[in-house]
Amino acid sequence: MYISVVGTAGAGKTTLFRALASGNSYGTGTGATLVTIDVPDERLDALVKIFNPKKTVYSRIELADTVAIREGEVKNETVDAKSLEQMRKSDAILLVLRHFDSGTGADPINDFQTVYNEFILSDMAQIEVRLERIRKQSGNKAQGIFDQEKVLLEQCLTHLEAEQPLSTLPLGIEEDKRLRGFQFLSRKPMMIVINCAEETLGDTAIAARLKERLPEHVPVITACAQLEAELASMAPDEQAQFMTGYEIKEAVRGRIIRLARDTLGLISFLTVGDDECRAWPIRKGMTAQDAAGTIHTDFYQKFIRAETVAYDDFISLGGFAGCKKAGVWRLEGKTYIVRDADILCIRAGS
Ligand SMILES: Nc1nc2c(ncn2[C@@H]2O[C@H](COP(=O)(O)OP(=O)(O)OP(=O)(O)O)[C@@H](O)[C@H]2O)c(=O)[nH]1
Numbered sequence: 001m002y003i004s005v006v007g008t009a010g011a012g013k014t015t016l017f018r019a020l021a022s023g024n025s026y027g028t029g030t031g032a033t034l035v036t037i038d039v040p041d042e043r044l045d046a047l048v049k050i051f052n053p054k055k056t057v058y059s060r061i062e063l064a065d066t067v068a069i070r071e072g073e074v075k076n077e078t079v080d081a082k083s084l085e086q087m088r089k090s091d092a093i094l095l096v097l098r099h100f101d102s103g104t105g106a107d108p109i110n111d112f113q114t115v116y117n118e119f120i121l122s123d124m125a126q127i128e129v130r131l132e133r134i135r136k137q138s139g140n141k142a143q144g145i146f147d148q149e150k151v152l153l154e155q156c157l158t159h160l161e162a163e164q165p166l167s168t169l170p171l172g173i174e175e176d177k178r179l180r181g182f183q184f185l186s187r188k189p190m191m192i193v194i195n196c197a198e199e200t201l202g203d204t205a206i207a208a209r210l211k212e213r214l215p216e217h218v219p220v221i222t223a224c225a226q227l228e229a230e231l232a233s234m235a236p237d238e239q240a241q242f243m244t245g246y247e248i249k250e251a252v253r254g255r256i257i258r259l260a261r262d263t264l265g266l267i268s269f270l271t272v273g274d275d276e277c278r279a280w281p282i283r284k285g286m287t288a289q290d291a292a293g294t295i296h297t298d299f300y301q302k303f304i305r306a307e308t309v310a311y312d313d314f315i316s317l318g319g320f321a322g323c324k325k326a327g328v329w330r331l332e333g334k335t336y337i338v339r340d341a342d343i344l345c346i347r348a349g350s
């Protein structure tokens, strides 16, 4: 799962990135900075205690800290190239809005609009270039395919011209697939963090005002990135006291990881063994065969059955033998819809 932290200049992107990256090393330099973080998983931890495997693999998030977005720069592609590349290949955008005064006042709504406009204009520019190319191809043998693409892109363009992000354009599965290659920024799921000063941390009014401008599905949270970065750098015993002192109920890292999983509709299935215990992130609604394919493409082709046990059953019944005895150990077929925290063992042909 790729997530880019974006925002206007001095919004607190790097500070939030540091809070999220805590404990994981990352390079510094010009352009985008990348870090890979493990998704904490209590269920995997419990299984590791039971199996004591040689290797434990958590789900991972690849996070990019990007360079500030200034008016006109994304649209004209003069923004830092590495940052733009990261934003485009992201599965989701984490937008940071400054709600602390850094000498020039703070206007999170205006900053939001700046970024949103840039995304919309950038997508429009991309579409116009593509449409121009399609026009030049007219008379080509593959005209039918070009015509279909043209209709779809013109539909997108009309939507964008009405200042609507592509994330709100309802499309069929095939059309959605056709658009994927363009990596349109305004079609990406977005999560917003309003970066507050310590004093404005309890202010809910700004989030409410922002929500009025947003499509319903865009989540907004408030946090103080500076406090969170400090918190993340502390020893665990200091953290509890710090959190009580500042009335932080849960560190922003956990909140954002959960938000990202919800926003992207992700769940995890688990595999266990003496060699490796692992959490595998998949999209909700995936079949057992698709899930098997995420482990190994061969498993998709040669899928026979998935031995399946729910994590809660596994724990409460003391393992596979107990589950078999209780009749909750199952052999599921190709079309079984995998549930969150299913423990799977894929049977595949050779
Ligand atoms: N008061 C306050 N200051 C903050 C907070 N978050 C960041 N800052 C300060 O704001 C300044 C900019 O923070 P950065 O994290 O570098 O912001 P950025 O968005 O990465 O900035 P650019 O990459 O230069 O666009 C730094 O001096 C931070 O210490 C916050 O939550 N509260």
Ligand SMILES: [Mg+2]
Pocket (backbone or CB within 6 Å): 013, 014, 015, 065, 066
């Ligand atoms: Mg920065």
